[in-house]
Amino acid sequence: MRNFTEGKRLPLVWVEFAIETTQSAVEPISNILHEAGASGVVIEDAADFQANEKSTEDEVYEFKPEDYPAEGVRVKAYFPENETVKTVVENVKTSINELPRYDVELGANKITLAKVEEEDWAHAWKKYYKPVVVSDTMTIVPSWEVYEPRNTHEQVIELDPGMAFGTGTHPSTVLSLQLMEQYVTKNDEVIDIGTGSGILSIAAAKLGAKQVTALDVDEVAVYSACENIRLNDVNEQITVQQNDLLEAVGTQEADVVVANLLADIILRLTPDVHRVIRPGGCFISAGIIGRRKQDVIDAFEREGFQVLRTAEVEDWVAIAVQAPEA
Ligand SMILES: C[S@@+](CC[C@H](N)C(=O)[O-])C[C@H]1O[C@@H](n2cnc3c(N)ncnc32)[C@H](O)[C@@H]1O
Numbered sequence: 001m002r003n004f005t006e007g008k009r010l011p012l013v014w015v016e017f018a019i020e021t022t023q024s025a026v027e028p029i030s031n032i033l034h035e036a037g038a039s040g041v042v043i044e045d046a047a048d049f050q051a052n053e054k055s056t057e058d059e060v061y062e063f064k065p066e067d068y069p070a071e072g073v074r075v076k077a078y079f080p081e082n083e084t085v086k087t088v089v090e091n092v093k094t095s096i097n098e099l100p101r102y103d104v105e106l107g108a109n110k111i112t113l114a115k116v117e118e119e120d121w122a123h124a125w126k127k128y129y130k131p132v133v134v135s136d137t138m139t140i141v142p143s144w145e146v147y148e149p150r151n152t153h154e155q156v157i158e159l160d161p162g163m164a165f166g167t168g169t170h171p172s173t174v175l176s177l178q179l180m181e182q183y184v185t186k187n188d189e190v191i192d193i194g195t196g197s198g199i200l201s202i203a204a205a206k207l208g209a210k211q212v213t214a215l216d217v218d219e220v221a222v223y224s225a226c227e228n229i230r231l232n233d234v235n236e237q238i239t240v241q242q243n244d245l246l247e248a249v250g251t252q253e254a255d256v257v258v259a260n261l262l263a264d265i266i267l268r269l270t271p272d273v274h275r276v277i278r279p280g281g282c283f284i285s286a287g288i289i290g291r292r293k294q295d296v297i298d299a300f301e302r303e304g305f306q307v308l309r310t311a312e313v314e315d316w317v318a319i320a321v322q323a324p325e326a
Contacts, residue, residue, distance in 0.1 A: 013081045016114045017089060020074050022107035025099060027289070027315070029075050031262060032095045034165065036088050037218055038077035045073045072107050080220070081115065089113065132168040134177045138203065140168030143231055155206045158231050159197055164216075164224035166197030172286040175311045175318035176260045177203050182309070183282040183320055184209055184256050191215065191252070191276060193245060193259040193269065194287075198225030198238070200258050205234035212238040213252065215245075246272050253277065258284040260318075263292035270299040279326035282308065286318035293317045 017038070021029060023045070030041045079085050099106060131147055132140040136154075141147040143160040161167045168174065180200065184190060186208035192201040195214035204212045212234075214225050222242045229238050243249065245268065257277050259266060266285045273283055283305065288296050290312070296319060297307060305321040312318075 012118050014078045014116050014118060015081050015085050015089065016076055016078055016116045017092065018074055018076045018112045018114070019096065020072055020108040020110040022105050023073055025104050025106050026073050026075055028099055028102075028104050029096055031289075032092055033075070033077040035262060035265075036077075036079070036092050036095075038079055042076040043073060044076070078116070129167055129169070132174070134168065134174055135181055138177060138181060138206075140199065142167075155203070157199065157202050157206065159199060159202075159228055160224075160231065161197035161199070162220070162224045162227070164197045164218070164221040166195075166199040166221075166224075168199055171313040171316040172260050172288075172318065173199060175313055175316060176200055176258055176284060176286040179284045179286075179309065179311060179318055179320045180204060180207060180256070180258060183284065186210075188255040189253070191246075191249070191254040191257045193257065194221075194261045194265075195225045195240065196221050196260075198228040198240070200260065201225065201238050201240075202228060202232045202234055204256070204258070205237040206232070209237060209256075213249070213254070214238055214240045215243040215249070216240075217242065217244045245269050246276055249276055254281060256282045256284065258286075260286040263288045263296055266296055267299050270296075270303055274303065274323070277323045279323055281323045282320055283323065284318065284320045286316070288317045288319065290315045290317060293319070297321075 019029060026043055033041050079088055093111065096106065126142065126144065129142045131145060134140060138155045140157045140159055143158045147156060149156055159167065166173055177200065180203055184204050184207040188209045190204040190209045190212045192204065192212060192214045195201050195216045198214055201212045201214035216222050216225065219242055222240055225240045229235055229240065254276055255278055257273060259269060266288065277283060285296060293310070300321045304324040308320040308322050310317060310319050
């Protein structure tokens with residue numbers, strides 16, 4: 001485990017992985033890319049471009065034909081160029097080619113790889129990123145936007161996620177934040193597993209947590225989390241560590257643990273959570289697709305946890321469970 005007080009330099013050259021596929025394959029392919037450690041997944045849907053062409057209203061976003069495939073969907077992901085990238089890409093291709101076994105139609109399944117300079121793409125998505133209203137009392141605001149809080153109780157989280165996951169636009173992040181508003185209370189100690197941009201840790205600090213540990217296996221995420229924590233002036237409450245799940249977390253205990261990961265990763269985590277969660281504490285997990293919801297609930301119940309609440313948006317599920325009392 002490494003402790004970061006200063007952000008690290010990011011890689012400057014990236015490998016862009018692009019695949020032309022079908023609408024129904026977008027979610028499983030995005031999951032494979034996220035699991036492989038992609039820093040950001042971009043979805044270019046021909047239908048979005050066609051709908052925009054027909055629209056007569058003023059558009060907020062600028063749609064360019066060259067950004068969209070002629071038909072179907074293009075999913076793009078970015079991996080730092082290093083000695084492991086070839087293997088990562090081969091593993092991604094193998095996993096994608098296994099999807100038809102699960103009745104996922106891949107369509108054209110045309111894959112292209114390109115080397116790109118960070119400057120060429122890392123900031124291009126920013127024009128699509130606008131404030132995200134999480135609830136009456138919480139809004140995520142891109143750091144370059146001018147934003148007037150809607151009321152005096154509103155918590156505003158400023159973010160520049162860079163290439164890490166966690167803009168606040170993904171349903172799994174919004175669901176995590178909404179459950180945290182319910183279960184994080186003043187002076188709590190919180191562990192955030194898979195912090196990405198640091199968004200959930202910053203929210204925990206703003207909700208009054210006195211100590212937050214933000215963990216991520218990916219150094220790009222660790223860099224981004226450090227930057228955003230500074231931006232929100234919550235450095236005092238949050239420590240960021242590069243770490244695989246709870247591997248190097250010692251005797252530390254938390255009142256709330258939050259993990260917006262994928263179902264399979266949460267299942268790897270469940271037997272280990274007792275170690276870090278206080279009796280009666282709350283575990284919020286998200287990033288679970290609908291058909292895996294019961295697997296995750298079963299795993300927590302086997303460990304003696306009780307479901308407090310589940311929340312769903314589109315096909316994404318978040319689950320809050322309570323640890324057994326001592
Ligand atoms: C879906 S993103 C969530 C980001 C942010 N917490 C949010 O809610 O938007 C998942 C994050 O978990 C990290 N991750 C994946 N596997 C991990 C592991 N084994 N240990 C720690 N972090 C992991 C990824 O690097 C990524 O930043």
